[in-house]
Amino acid sequence: MTNSYVNKYYMTEVDVKSDSIYCHHAVMGEEFISEHDHQKGQFLYTEGGMVFLKTAEKSYFLPARHYIWIPAGIKHSIHPSSPEVIMRNLYFPTFDTDDDFFTHVGIYPVNDLLMELIMYTNRWNGNILPTDTKNYTIAKSFKLLLPELSSSNLSLSLPYPKNTKLREMVTYLEEHIAELVSFKELANMFHFSERTLARLFQKDLGMSFIQYYTILRMLTALKYLLNDKMSVQQVASRVGYSSLPTFSNTFYKIVGVRPSEYVKSKESII
Structure with missing residues (x-):
């Protein structure tokens, strides 16, 4: 089969x-x-x-x-x-x-x-x-x-970095998703000025660092909510949010539903 x-x-x-x-x-x-x-x-x-x-x-x-x-x-x-x-x-x-x-x-x-x-x-x-x-x-x-x-095309996608250094940064962000990594910290860590790094994100990925980082965190949250059966509070913490309302609001903007609503909807599907 x-x-x-x-x-x-x-x-x-x-x-x-x-x-x-x-x-x-x-x-x-x-x-x-x-x-x-x-x-x-x-x-x-x-x-x-x-x-x-x-x-x-x-x-x-x-x-x-x-x-x-x-x-x-x-x-x-x-x-x-x-x-x-x-x-x-x-x-x-x-x-x-x-x-x-x-x-x-x-x-x-x-x-x-x-x-x-x-x-x-x-x-x-x-x-x-x-x-x-x-x-x-x-x-x-x-x-x-x-x-x-289908009125709202959701931003549930991420482009692949072409720049080698940018790929290393994205990998670092993925591996440290539970930590809140600031743009300044990332720039210093990989020896870029903030201005140069901002241009690199925009040129290579077509979006700003904060846009990419936010979508990455929400997509990771989706995986946790779906596969690991953690509570919404635990998921928020695992993707670097100390504030549950902030996490819920951000999740809603990206995914189109609240994380609690998403959990209920997926559980209702046979």
């Missing part, structure tokens, strides 16, 4: 019929799906764990109650937090009605309506052809509704 999932369906089946909408629901069964791409855009929702998705430029973090849209032609690999993760995939051809929403990788929270639609797709498997008018119309409507149901 594992070999069938990893080596067969997404490589050989998805794009065989260019006008079909392809549907696939399955337990992951593997620790990763190697780099590949599709001629169709991919809607990916997961249950039972966090998924990491890597492209040439960024690493994306897909937590519970969120989905990721992957445009056609984007090479990506998929790394679940465990082989027991359930993946729900819908692959769509390009429609004349598609807008700019479908040209960018994006991670979006799943509301109750979208969850009902996702569960409805569980009855489908394989190709849905235009000749199957009823199901094809419903599946196409699913895609058309995504921009309306």
